[in-house]
Amino acid sequence: MELFRRQGYNGTSLSQVTEAAGAPTGSLYHHFKGGKDELTAAVLEESGTAYGQLLEAIWDAEPDPVAAVSAFFEGAAVVLEESDFIDPCPIGTVAREVASTNDALRQAALGAFQEWSAAVRVRLITAGIGPAEADELSVALVAAIEGGFVLGRTARDADLLRATGRRMATMLRAELDGVTAPAQPNEAASMAHASGRTAG
Amino acid sequence: MELFRRQGYNGTSLSQVTEAAGAPTGSLYHHFKGGKDELTAAVLEESGTAYGQLLEAIWDAEPDPVAAVSAFFEGAAVVLEESDFIDPCPIGTVAREVASTNDALRQAALGAFQEWSAAVRVRLITAGIGPAEADELSVALVAAIEGGFVLGRTARDADLLRATGRRMATMLRAELDGVTAPAQPNEAASMAHASGRTAG
DNA sequence: TGGAAACTAGAACGCTCACTCTAGTGACCT
């Protein structure tokens, strides 16, 4: 997983993997009959569930969505710094590399993203945010995390991730305070925001 | 550039490039003496300035930041759909692939991100947003764009990019309405929204 | 018109890749 975080899918060779693992080629192909693709799928699944569990753990510890999001971004920033700016997440990297050429891996990555946004969505709804807003917010939060990873890693500066997280937290607080207008400006309703929205 | 958008850095071979260009290997190495790395740096620079110009053009056409951001995300979503979900931006992909192993390319990617966020920052300040808020917002917007690319491409669904864009536009509108709390809690300004916040 | 430089052209090179194959070893049943 660490090699994929450093170098992505195409940049990581199986010889690097076997060397790092101290295992011969035969063992690798014994446990992963599908070869590199099956190994990569396992990496994506593993890190997908790991982040999913981390997310749940943080949200359990900090039930307030603003605090939870802040804690998540701050934790990611610390990880980024302490790992010498290895990518915190192999999924986004691999997804962008192979989305056009390897549908199985694309869907494995998609599964992780969907798991995360679904988990966030549940928490937001629990906190009193409407389903439509929670849909958008959960997607935007996952996007912001992935984007923050890209910026922080590229700049070797975790503060970019922190800045992004601060903004998302601020946005979330505004939403919880019922302060933001509905997403679609086609209604000039007094308070009722009966927002029709495409589900896509 | 299209090959890098599809396959990233390590996934794109120079034989693919020369074949797509209809040029022999000798020509490639004549024009790019530095080989693959110099070619990649050119790709990053080219697409970096292209997006920078697109951003300025959109913002010229739509001086209102909310409209500009909405237009930018919507345009990106259309590009994503019409290109059969090729990555709209090779920079993020390449950056994640090589940030740990190739410092020259890492810095080339960083230059593009910095150019974009600086341009956004200027526009936000012009629209009346304070410098500190504009710093954070411009970084968060670039992060959201990159993250939206990842999600939209991985899911083959541009609506994820649209949802992210809608949220960022909403956030921006709230900021312009002076509705959100300041980013730094160290000042209790006249309108007195002194909100204590944990930084970590 | 001649000659240097810019550029095209693609074969060839050394290397590493993902993967296969055969042989050997250990643990676990009965």
Add this chain to the structure above:
DNA sequence: AGGTCACTAGAGTGAGCGTTCTAGTTTCCA
């Protein structure tokens, strides 16, 4: 004790990689 099978072990294979090299062609200016 013996046999089965999960597993280790690593040499070997063909393909493709980035790069180099030599030869040929075109362009351009004196």
